[in-house]
Amino acid sequence: METINKFSSIQNPNPSFSIPSNPKSLPSHSHFKSLTPLKSLKWKNITFRSRTRNFNSISTNFSLNPIISSSSPYLEYDILIIGAGIIGLTIARQFLMESDLSVAIIDASVPCASGATGAGQGYIWMAGKTPGTDTWELGIRGKKLWEDLAMSIEDQGLNPLHELGWKKTGSLLIGRTSEEISMLKNNVRLYCEAGVNAEFLSREELVLKEPLVDVEEDGGAAFLPDDCQIDAQLAVAFIQKENRGYGSRYVEFFNDPVIDVLRSSGSGEIEGVRMTKNSLYCKKAVVVAAGSWSGSLIQNIVEKFDVVVDVPVKPRKGHLLVIENFSSVMLNHGLMEVGYMDHKVAKPSDSGEVDYAHTMSISMTATLDAVGNLVLGSSRQFSGFDTEVDESIIDQIWKRASDFLPILRQISLEDLSKDRKVRVGLRPYMPDGKPIICPVPGVPKVLLAAGHEGVGLTLAFGTAEMVFDMVFGNPAKINYAPFSFDGRGSK
Numbered sequence: 001m002e003t004i005n006k007f008s009s010i011q012n013p014n015p016s017f018s019i020p021s022n023p024k025s026l027p028s029h030s031h032f033k034s035l036t037p038l039k040s041l042k043w044k045n046i047t048f049r050s051r052t053r054n055f056n057s058i059s060t061n062f063s064l065n066p067i068i069s070s071s072s073p074y075l076e077y078d079i080l081i082i083g084a085g086i087i088g089l090t091i092a093r094q095f096l097m098e099s100d101l102s103v104a105i106i107d108a109s110v111p112c113a114s115g116a117t118g119a120g121q122g123y124i125w126m127a128g129k130t131p132g133t134d135t136w137e138l139g140i141r142g143k144k145l146w147e148d149l150a151m152s153i154e155d156q157g158l159n160p161l162h163e164l165g166w167k168k169t170g171s172l173l174i175g176r177t178s179e180e181i182s183m184l185k186n187n188v189r190l191y192c193e194a195g196v197n198a199e200f201l202s203r204e205e206l207v208l209k210e211p212l213v214d215v216e217e218d219g220g221a222a223f224l225p226d227d228c229q230i231d232a233q234l235a236v237a238f239i240q241k242e243n244r245g246y247g248s249r250y251v252e253f254f255n256d257p258v259i260d261v262l263r264s265s266g267s268g269e270i271e272g273v274r275m276t277k278n279s280l281y282c283k284k285a286v287v288v289a290a291g292s293w294s295g296s297l298i299q300n301i302v303e304k305f306d307v308v309v310d311v312p313v314k315p316r317k318g319h320l321l322v323i324e325n326f327s328s329v330m331l332n333h334g335l336m337e338v339g340y341m342d343h344k345v346a347k348p349s350d351s352g353e354v355d356y357a358h359t360m361s362i363s364m365t366a367t368l369d370a371v372g373n374l375v376l377g378s379s380r381q382f383s384g385f386d387t388e389v390d391e392s393i394i395d396q397i398w399k400r401a402s403d404f405l406p407i408l409r410q411i412s413l414e415d416l417s418k419d420r421k422v423r424v425g426l427r428p429y430m431p432d433g434k435p436i437i438c439p440v441p442g443v444p445k446v447l448l449a450a451g452h453e454g455v456g457l458t459l460a461f462g463t464a465e466m467v468f469d470m471v472f473g474n475p476a477k478i479n480y481a482p483f484s485f486d487g488r489g490s491k
């Protein structure tokens, strides 16, 4: 069995960095001295509270000694983006497409190697989201922007299936109990009222649409024919290729974690970031899009401003099982059991506290990817930044899938050992189930876009658009308020 939770083979054809078109001479040493915190800056309008710390050695080891020699070039860009997951890369794309600003994207590793994005199953779904909730509009917008991208690829004479793994399969959200069925029927009504195509399928109708699924007497499904899927790794490669098409306006700094910020000795404003190998200066904005690592990064930034802002994002580990060369299961749609929705937000026990160590859940998800591999998911658990494969979880994913796809009961997972891969990713989890996308209070020029948990692929383009509009002060396309810091608890 091969484990592919590291994708170190992905090459960066834009090696380390290129010098911007008009590099300036080295700054005076005052830039480096300005790292000393300025105590005079205070943010008056936010609640100061104790905070959750997330640490991981690869990205936020602030004891590292950066090697920045006096001969380092002065590298300055309009926008610095920390994190090259799907959120950071789509934000970069937005600035490149919609402005003439220069963009540098920084990653502790390379895209899809750590974090969540490379492990994502690829659902671009409205199924599983609830009309009227804060993330609904962002989901609608995000999905529409993926559809626009798929269409524009087609317009260029390319095939979105090959470029993005794009398939408009429709989604089946499957229920097995009468309680689940009444919830699905209610959701279908809400989807239709919200203008999203949806119908409820009885068990017989479900089997006609997806013959390998069985749910017994009481079962049924919500069917959303316009839901789509992508292959996250293909899509990331495509977006990177597009970004690189902007030439010297776009630069990648990979395998170079951000370890500190640079501040002006005069105004105290953030001037840039310091990484282990380079320092970058920034004219307009620094966007923290570092997924599960964003909490500790933001903490280290705001400390310099004598401000306490809580970003209680936590890594939520997920396993996916990929079976290659597997012709026994042909699926016409993307599948998900309705119970998956129930596990989005970890529930508190009777004491009112969430016992994160004991909230492991497995819900059936199943898709065929762009090349016909069967992709089965998925688990959710809190185990810090650990990304080791847990074989017992893989067994449970297989067992859960066979509850819905009885044909799998005839096949032993052991017999598939040569053709199976496991993907592990860290979803950036927010306790209230929605991302934080907003300027960081009290820290001019710094914005945060993180905490998308299990829907970051779907919400990526909507998030990128929002960040862009915030930086330019454009009218909001959707309501920003639910994604700001205000009133977000630290649990």
Ligand SMILES: Cc1cc2nc3c(=O)[nH]c(=O)nc-3n(C[C@H](O)[C@H](O)[C@H](O)COP(=O)(O)OP(=O)(O)OC[C@H]3O[C@@H](n4cnc5c(N)ncnc54)[C@H](O)[C@@H]3O)c2cc1C
Pocket: 058, 059, 060, 082, 083, 084, 085, 086, 087, 088, 106, 107, 108, 109, 110, 111, 112, 113, 114, 115, 116, 117, 118, 119, 120, 121, 122, 123, 124, 256, 257, 258, 259, 289, 290, 291, 292, 293, 297, 317, 318, 319, 320, 377, 378, 424, 425, 426, 427, 428, 449, 450, 451, 452, 453, 454, 455, 456, 457, 458, 459
């Ligand atoms: C098993 C699984 C299935 C999923 N399925 C779906 C799905 O079907 N549909 C969907 O919409 N979403 C899905 N998701 C969720 C989605 O993958 C995430 O929400 C999304 O990828 C988050 O993207 P991100 O860019 O915020 O974070 P990440 O992808 O985690 O990227 C963060 C990046 O920041 C970098 N970084 C960290 N610290 C530093 C530092 N100090 N300096 C520089 N860089 C740093 C990391 O190296 C990393 O590359 C799934 C997730 C998992 C795990």
